[in-house]
Amino acid sequence: MxxxxxxxxxxxxxxxxxxxxxxxxxxxxxxxxxxxxxxxxxxxxxxxxxxxxxxxxxxxxxxxxxxGRNLTFEWDAREERIMDEYRQMSEKDRLFIETTITHLLEKDPD
Incomplete structure (x- = not known):
């Protein structure tokens, strides 16, 4: 136990x-x-x-x-850290990140 x-x-x-x-x-x-x-x-x-x-x-x-018994919030903490970094980026860097993510999401898995 x-x-x-x-x-x-x-x-x-x-x-x-x-x-x-x-x-x-x-x-x-x-x-x-x-x-x-x-x-x-x-x-x-x-x-x-x-x-x-x-x-x-x-x-x-x-x-x-x-x-707490479960740390289900671990991903939330990582996600929040990523968002904190994103919020501190310049507009140019944000656009680059958004474009990259969009490209990755639209990419054919094959």
Whole structure:
């Protein structure tokens, strides 16, 4: 049976990787020791509520997400990251991306 701290650790690790963050990156953002991230992700440490809040904030999610059973929102997070990048592009770059995607969607699969 999976323990709560294992689930929380797995969720934190999954969210961190989805955001292309290293343990050191996350530790810096959350203002906690990198070793602590490793212990939490491996289910060897019980994070305090303060640590959970810091991690959630650093990952850009509500703290309740860290307790979730399924991370069905992983794709949503990737999609949101892509859209954030798209929103920051110049109009010229956006047009290029739109044209490329349209071309790929219309391309004959054979």
């Amino acid at each position: 999976q323990t709560l701290k294992n689930r929380v650790g797995r969720n934190i690790k999954s969210l961190r990787k989805t955001r292309d963050l290293t343990q050191e990156d996350l530790a810096y953002r959350a203002k906690i020791e990198p070793r602590r991230i490793s212990l939490i992700e491996s289910g060897k440490a019980n994070p305090t509520l303060d640590t959970m809040y810091r991690l959630a904030t650093a990952l850009g999610v509500d703290a309740s997400i860290l307790f």
